[in-house]
Amino acid sequence: MTVTWELRDRIAVIIIANPPVNALGKAVRERLATLVHDLDADTSIDAVVLAGAGKLFVGGADITEFDGPVEAPLPELIAAIEGSAKPWVAAIHGVALGGGLELALGCRFRVAAPGATLGLPEVNLGLIPGAGGTQRLPRLIGTETAVAVAVEKLTLDTFRAMKVGLVDRVIDGPLVDGAVSFAKEALARPLPPPASARNAAAVDWDAADARIRKAAKGLSAPPAALAALRHGIEHGFAAGIALERETFLRLRASEESAALRHLFFAERAAPRPADLRQVSPKPIAKVGVVGGGTMGSGIAAALRGAGLAVTLSERDEDALARGMATLSGIFDAAVKRGLVSVAETTERFAGVDGKVGLESLRDCDLVIEAVFEDLAVKQDVFAELGRICRPDAILATNTSYIDPREIARSLQNPGRFLGLHFFSPAQVMKLLEIIPTPDTTPETLATAFDLARRLGKVPVRSGICDGFIGNRILRRYRGEAEILVRQGLSVAAIDSAMRAFGFAMGPFEVQDLSGLDISFMQREAARARGEEVAIQPGDLLVRAGRKGQKTGGGWYDYVAGDRTPRPSDTAAKIIAPLVQGQGDLAADKIAERLVGAMAAEGEAILAEGIAASPADIDLVEVHGYGFPRSKGGPMFLTARKASST
Numbered sequence: 001m002t003v004t005w006e007l008r009d010r011i012a013v014i015i016i017a018n019p020p021v022n023a024l025g026k027a028v029r030e031r032l033a034t035l036v037h038d039l040d041a042d043t044s045i046d047a048v049v050l051a052g053a054g055k056l057f058v059g060g061a062d063i064t065e066f067d068g069p070v071e072a073p074l075p076e077l078i079a080a081i082e083g084s085a086k087p088w089v090a091a092i093h094g095v096a097l098g099g100g101l102e103l104a105l106g107c108r109f110r111v112a113a114p115g116a117t118l119g120l121p122e123v124n125l126g127l128i129p130g131a132g133g134t135q136r137l138p139r140l141i142g143t144e145t146a147v148a149v150a151v152e153k154l155t156l157d158t159f160r161a162m163k164v165g166l167v168d169r170v171i172d173g174p175l176v177d178g179a180v181s182f183a184k185e186a187l188a189r190p191l192p193p194p195a196s197a198r199n200a201a202a203v204d205w206d207a208a209d210a211r212i213r214k215a216a217k218g219l220s221a222p223p224a225a226l227a228a229l230r231h232g233i234e235h236g237f238a239a240g241i242a243l244e245r246e247t248f249l250r251l252r253a254s255e256e257s258a259a260l261r262h263l264f265f266a267e268r269a270a271p272r273p274a275d276l277r278q279v280s281p282k283p284i285a286k287v288g289v290v291g292g293g294t295m296g297s298g299i300a301a302a303l304r305g306a307g308l309a310v311t312l313s314e315r316d317e318d319a320l321a322r323g324m325a326t327l328s329g330i331f332d333a334a335v336k337r338g339l340v341s342v343a344e345t346t347e348r349f350a351g352v353d354g355k356v357g358l359e360s361l362r363d364c365d366l367v368i369e370a371v372f373e374d375l376a377v378k379q380d381v382f383a384e385l386g387r388i389c390r391p392d393a394i395l396a397t398n399t400s401y402i403d404p405r406e407i408a409r410s411l412q413n414p415g416r417f418l419g420l421h422f423f424s425p426a427q428v429m430k431l432l433e434i435i436p437t438p439d440t441t442p443e444t445l446a447t448a449f450d451l452a453r454r455l456g457k458v459p460v461r462s463g464i465c466d467g468f469i470g471n472r473i474l475r476r477y478r479g480e481a482e483i484l485v486r487q488g489l490s491v492a493a494i495d496s497a498m499r500a501f502g503f504a505m506g507p508f509e510v511q512d513l514s515g516l517d518i519s520f521m522q523r524e525a526a527r528a529r530g531e532e533v534a535i536q537p538g539d540l541l542v543r544a545g546r547k548g549q550k551t552g553g554g555w556y557d558y559v560a561g562d563r564t565p566r567p568s569d570t571a572a573k574i575i576a577p578l579v580q581g582q583g584d585l586a587a588d589k590i591a592e593r594l595v596g597a598m599a600a601e602g603e604a605i606l607a608e609g610i611a612a613s614p615a616d617i618d619l620v621e622v623h624g625y626g627f628p629r630s631k632g633g634p635m636f637l638t639a640r641k642a643s644s645t
């Protein structure tokens with residue numbers, strides 16, 4: 001870390017250099033505090049320009065410090081800058097986020113290079129801005145926009161920031177030179193009041209609170225950020241700052257923020273595994289997708305979203321027409337949800353070349369197979385792809401359970417083959433399990449990670465085992481839930497406990513939605529191979545024709561056209577022979593038990609070397625299976641519980 005300064009024509013220019021993001025760590029804060037004092041006393045200086053070295057201004061407070069005690073508090077530094085006898089000018093480029101923007105708000109002026117991003121993303125970390133952001137921002141740009149920025153994660157680019165009054169001048173050309181000129185001009189005029197001395201108007205607080213609570217889905221930080229903002233406007237700047245700080249420190253110590261910080265670092269580490277840092281990915285421009293069913297169409301949509309050319313291959317004209325219709329439906333839905341424009345979807349759809357057979361995939365850089373989950377069918381596809389595709393084209397399977405080594409058994413150049421396990425719906429779900437075989441080359445693997453980055457996915461490398469990381473844990477989770485049913489707990493009680501924990505749906509509701517028959521058929525196949533697979537409640541339900549919502553009933557009953565699960569006496573009677581006891585367990589204990597089972601499976605996965613780290617397992621659960629983000633993942637949660645007892 002270095003914070004240096006130089007004198008330029010009576011203007012002090014301070015440069016913060018604390019790679020990678022110029023975070024405001026303790027050493028930076030202490031040095032800046034000393035400079036405020038020294039520069040104030042220096043009569044050869046009229047004003048101060050504050051800038052960041054490298055590609056950005058300041059990325060925020062140093063998040064790595066949040067597990068420790070508070071030292072050299074940032075709010076005090078910012079108050080000192082604001083109270084300085086000389087005006088400070090923040091010269092912003094790249095990003096000014098969180099504490100970085102708060103630092104700039106303490107300056108009397110802000111100038112910015114085009115293309116900068118300004119925002120207060122603290123709520124993503126389970127925090128609220130803790131150094132005056134909720135108080136100074138509304139006083140500078142108006143309460144409504146400030147709520148959107150400080151509570152609802154709106155970021156402003158340079159021009160929008162200029163429009164709302166956050167930025168005083170856009171500097172084209174060298175930023176620091178422009179900031180120095182700006183400072184000199186500003187000194188010739190009366191100074192505007194500092195942000196803290198200005199006023200801001202009230203908004204409809206109740207409406208804002210209702211909207212924010214709805215979007216926050218139980219997270220504490222967004223309503224707390226709004227409350228701090230409101231308090232400052234209703235009771236004055238000092239009272240607002242006090243509540244903001246108290247709330248920030250409380251949330252900083254919360255489990256929710258610890259969990260979200262854990263995921264922040266896990267998500268940043270995931271795309272860059274240490275062993276691939278020196279390996280260059282291959283360029284990928286054209287991708288073939290084999291199979292236009294549920295997964296293939298979603299994968300094609302995801303690829304188009306990243307601007308890749310796609311050829312979608314199906315086995316016959318009818319299946320191709322269905323696949324293209326599914327794809328078109330995905331694009332229509334994106335337009336309806338306001339995610340993309342009609343023009344953009346038209347362009348995306350036009351970039352998908354639908355073809356029968358595999359011949360048209362000959363010039364693809366990458367082919368992703370998503371045909372039926374059947375080893376023989378997949379082997380045939382890869383035998384043909386091996387013949388048709390360029391020898392350097394990367395070939396990938398989206399299999400859920402089949403051993404990729406078996407799928408690629410007859411493939412020439414197996415170094416170019418691996419598993420790319422997308423999750424349904426593939427155009428939405430962020431997780432991508434990347435499954436190398438022992439033959440996969442580092443270059444192929446690096447290309448898969450690069451593809452994930454381009455698709456905006458969270459990549460997690462998995463070793464080979466039944467179900468890889470995610471589906472293996474899912475099986476254990478469901479198995480544990482069924483054990484509870486056998487002990488006499490109702491499926492409704494279990495589902496409700498997991499919803500209260502934070503999942504959108506409980507394990508039995510999910511099974512009813514996706515169908516009980518797939519796992520039933522897997523168990524039946526294992527039994528047919530002579531394996532000992534005990535009869536489970538799900539087997540009895542499927543044998544009685546209850547495969548889930550699609551048959552009008554599974555674990556629950558459904559009435560036509562309504563997806564609401566209704567507790568089912570019929571299902572209870574069918575599974576009764578396997579139930580012993582009158583189970584009674586509080587909701588939090590049910591969740592503890594099921595999450596504990598997930599973590600235990602996670603430990604086994606780690607011991608076998610299938611996952612590289614507990615954080616990777618947490619990413620799989622959060623991004624592939626709806627594990628509540630605010631809990632950090634089963635491994636994080638279980639480790640925290642263990643360390644606190």
Ligand code: 3HC
Pocket residue numbers: 020021023059060061062063064074095097098099100102121122124125127128129130131133265268269
């Ligand atoms: N503190 C500590 N480390 C940080 C950090 C921060 N605020 N922001 C990023 N990093 C680290 C990352 O973990 C990563 O470390 P690694 O190389 O060891 O994996 C490295 O910096 C680079 O990060 P990215 O890969 O994300 O780099 P990008 O260039 O893609 O993005 C960024 C840069 C836009 C600044 C992005 O890192 C980001 O969004 N950071 C977080 C911004 C944020 O949330 N700021 C608010 C912090 S809380 C706060 O300020 C409280 C205040 O109100 C008191």
Ligand code: NAI
Pocket residue numbers: 290291292293294295296313314315319323369370371372373374377381398399400401421422423424
């Ligand atoms: P699906 O049955 O919806 O689609 C499979 C498609 O492949 C069909 O459209 C079929 O016509 C086509 N197909 C079959 N043989 C073909 C061939 N030789 N050439 C071209 N097309 C052919 O199946 P789904 O659900 O899309 O699954 C595909 C794969 O993805 C499976 O391996 C599955 O295990 C895996 N998967 C499925 C997930 C899901 O939630 N459905 C999640 C993750 C992976």
